[in-house]
Amino acid sequence: MSAPFRLPPPPSSSMRLRHVRFRFALLFLALLLSTACGESSPTPAPDTVSDDLGRTVTVASPVQRTVSLAPNLTEIAVAAGAGSTLAAVTASGDFPPPVDTLPHVSALPVDFEAVAAHDPGLIVATDQINAPKDAETFDALGLPVYFFSFATLADIPAAIRTMGRLVGTEATARDSAAALERAIDTLRARTAPIPEDERPRVLVLVGDETLYSFGQGSYVHTLVDLAGGRSITASMESRAPTLSAEYVLTQKPDVILGLWGTDYDPDRLLSLHPTWDVVPAVQNDRVYSLPAALFARPGPRVLQGARQLARRLHPARVPPQTATALSSFSSTTPASSP
Numbered sequence: 655m656s657a658p659f660r661l662p663p664p665p666s667s668s669m670r671l672r673h674v675r676f677r678f679a680l681l682f683l684a685l686l687l688s689t690a691c692g693e694s695s696p697t698p699a700p701d702t703v704s705d706d707l708g709r710t711v712t713v714a715s716p717v718q719r720t721v722s723l724a725p726n727l728t729e730i731a732v733a734a735g736a737g738s739t740l741a742a743v744t745a746s747g748d749f750p751p752p753v754d755t756l757p758h759v760s761a762l763p764v765d766f767e768a769v770a771a772h773d774p775g776l777i778v779a780t781d782q783i784n785a786p787k788d789a790e791t792f793d794a795l796g797l798p799v800y801f802f803s804f805a806t807l808a809d810i811p812a813a814i815r816t817m818g819r820l821v822g823t824e825a826t827a828r829d830s831a832a833a834l835e836r837a838i839d840t841l842r843a844r845t846a847p848i849p850e851d852e853r854p855r856v857l858v859l860v861g862d863e864t865l866y867s868f869g870q871g872s873y874v875h876t877l878v879d880l881a882g883g884r885s886i887t888a889s890m891e892s893r894a895p896t897l898s899a900e901y902v903l904t905q906k907p908d909v910i911l912g913l914w915g916t917d918y919d920p921d922r923l924l925s926l927h928p929t930w931d932v933v934p935a936v937q938n939d940r941v942y943s944l945p946a947a948l949f950a951r952p953g954p955r956v957l958q959g960a961r962q963l964a965r966r967l968h969p970a971r972v973p974p975q976t977a978t979a980l981s982s983f984s985s986t987t988p989a990s991s992p
Contacts, residue, residue, distance in 0.1 A: 701713050701714065701715055703800070703819075703820070705800045705801045705802070706781075706801055706802050706803035707781065707786055707789075707801045707803065709789060709801065711798050711799070711800050712798055713775070713776055713798050713800070713820055714775060715819075715820065715821070715822045716821065716822030716823075717736075717739055717775040717776045717820065717821045717822060718739060718775050719739060719741040719772060719773055719774045719775050719776075720736060720739040720740050720741060720774060720775070720776045720777070720778065720821060721740075721741055721742045721743075721759060721769050721772055721774040721776075721777045721778075722740060722742070722743045722744065722747060722777075722778050723744060723759070723761040723764065723769075723777060723778065723779040723780075723783070723784050724744065724747075724761065724778070724779060724780045724782070724783045724784065724802075725743070725744060725746045725747040725748065725749070725947075725951055725953075726780065726782075726804075726951040726952050726953035727778045727779070727780060727802060727813075727817075727953075728740065728743045728744075728747035728749075728753055729749060729750065729951070729953035729954055729955065730802075730810070730813050730814055730817050730953050730954070731778065731817055731821070732750055732753065733814050733817075733827075733830045733831075733834075733953070733954045734814045734815075734817035734818040734821065734823055734826060734827035734830060734831075735818060735821075735823035735825075735826025735827055735830070736817055736818065736821040736823050736827075737753070739775075739776075739821055740753060740756055741756070741757070741772040741773075741774060742756055742757045742758065742759045742768075742769070742772045742774075743756050743757075743758065743759070744758060744759065744760070744761045745758045745760075749947065749955075757772070759772070761779075761783060761784055762783070762784075763785075764784070764785075764788050764791075766788075766791055766792070766795065769792075769797070770795055770797060774797060775798070776798055776799075776800065776820055776821065777792060777797055777798065777799040777800070778799070778800050778802065778817070778820075779799055779800070779801050779802070780801065780802045780803065780804065780952075781801055781802075781803050782803070782804060782952070784801070786801060789801065800816075800820060802816070804873045804952035805871050805872070805873055806873050806876045807838065807873055807876040807877060807880060807956070807960075808876075809873060809952070810834065810873070810952055810953060810954065810956065811831035811832075811834045811835050811838075812831070813952075814827050814830050814831040814834065814954070815827050815828060815831045818831075830954075834954055834957065837957055838880065838957060838960075841880060841881075841957070841960060841961055841964060841972070842880055844964070844968075844971045844972055845880060845881060845882035845964055845968065845971065845972070848882045848968065848971070850884075853882055853883055853884045853967075854882075854883050854884070854907075854908035854909045854940075854967055855883070855884050855886050855905070855906075855907050855908045855909070856878050856881075856883035856884060856885055856886065856907060856908070856909045856910075856911055856963075856967075857885075857886050857887065857902065857905065857907035857909070857910050857911070857935070858874055858878065858885060858887070858911045858912075858913070858949070859897075859910060859911070859912045859913070860912075860913050860946070860950060862912055862914060862918075862922065862923050862926060863926050864896060865896060865897040865898070865899070865901075865902070866894065866895075866896055866897075867887045867890075867894075867895050867896075867897050868885070868887055868893075868894065868895075869887055869888075869889075869890035869891060869892045869893050869894065869895045870888070870889065870890060870891060870892075870893060871893050872888075872893060873952050873956075874949065874950070875887075875888040877949060877956055877959060877960045877963070878911075878963070880960045880964070881960045881961075881963035881964035881967055881968075882964055882967045882968045882971070882972075883909065883963065883967050886905050886907055899927050899929065899930070902927070902930060902933060903929060903930065903932070903933065906933055906934055907933065907934065907935050908934050908935055908938075908940060909935050909940045909941075909942065909966070909967065910923070910933075910935040910936070910940070910941045910942070911942050911943070911944065911949075911963060912941070912942070912943040912944075913943070913944060913945070913946040913949050913950050914943045914946075915943060915944075915945050915946075916943065916944070916945060918943035920936075920939070920941040920942075920943070923936070923941055924936055940966075942963070942966050944959055944962055944963070945959075948962070949963075
C-alpha cells in the first residue's frame with residue numbers, strides 16, 4: 655500500500671493575487687513586444703504532448719502543482735501517484751480523502767483567475783464536463799491544460815498512465831493502471847462467455863423524472879457490456895440524450911439501472927411513470943440503483959460499479975464473495991487482482 659500523499663501548501667491570498675497580476679502583466683508585455691518587434695523571442699524547447707482532443711500541450715515535468723477541473727481526473731491523479739501535486743479541485747472532487755480538504759475552483763463556468771492564482775504547472779480537464787474552447791483562454795494565460803476524453807473503459811487505465819507521464823510519476827501510474835486492467839480482466843473472464851441471448855437489455859438513467867441517459871461515444875456502454883448486459887442507448891446519436899417515457903415503453907428494457915444512490919426506492923420510478931408497469935424491468939423487480947460516482951465518473955471506481963451491476967445481472971457467475979475480492983482496487987493504492 656502506498657504512503658499517504660501530502661497536499662501542497664496553498665499560496666496565501668496576497669500571493670495568489672500577485673501571481674494573477676504577474677501573469678496578466680506578462681501576457682500584456684508579450685503582446686506589446688510582439689507588436690513592436692513583429693515576432694516573439696524564441697523559448698526553450700518544451701516537452702510537447704498531444705492531448706485527447708489532438709491539441710499540442712507544453713508541460714515542464716516534473717509538475718509541482720496541478721489543478722483538476724473534473725472529479726474523475728482528481729481520482730485518476732491520485733491513482734497515478736500525483737495526489738501530492740494537487741493544488742485545487744472542483745467542489746465535486748470529494749474522493750479519495752484527503753482531497754476533499756483542498757481549495758475549490760469553479761469548472762462550470764471556469765474561474766480562470768482563481769485557477770491562475772494557484773500557479774499550476776498543469777491543468778487537467780475532460781470534454782465530458784469542461785468546454786474545449788476554454789483551452790484558448792488558458793493558452794493566452796500561459797497555463798498548460800490537457801484534455802482527457804473517455805469513450806471506452808480502456809481509456810481509464812490509459813489516462814492513469816498519461817497522468818503519470820505528465821506529472822512525472824510514471825512508475826506508480828504504470829503499476830496502478832496495470833492493476834486496474836488485471837481486475838477488469840478478472841471480471842471479464844466471468845462475463846465474456848455469456849451468450850448474447852442471455853445478456854439482459856439494460857437502460858442506464860441519470861434522472862428518474864427527466865430521463866437523462868448516455869448515447870454514442872460514452873464509456874458507460876462498455877461498462878454494461880463488461881457486466882454482462884447490452885446497453886439499449888448505445889446507438890443513439892446524441893452523446894447525452896434525454897429520453898421520453900414512450901421510448902422506454904417501446905424499448906422494453908429487461909433492467910433499468912438508475913444512478914440515484916443505494917437508498918433509492920424503485921417504487922418512486924413507477925409513481926413518476928405509471929404506464930411503465932408493463933415494462934419487463936418493472937414487472938420483474940429489476941430496477942436497480944447505484945451511486946453516480948461508480949458509473950458516471952470515468953475513473954478507477956467504475957470497476958466497482960460494473961461489478962455490482964454484474965452481480966445483479968448474473969448472480970451465479972459473479973457471486974458476492976467474488977465481488978468482494980474484485981473490489982480490492984481503489985483510487986489510492988494499486989491493487990492486485992484475485
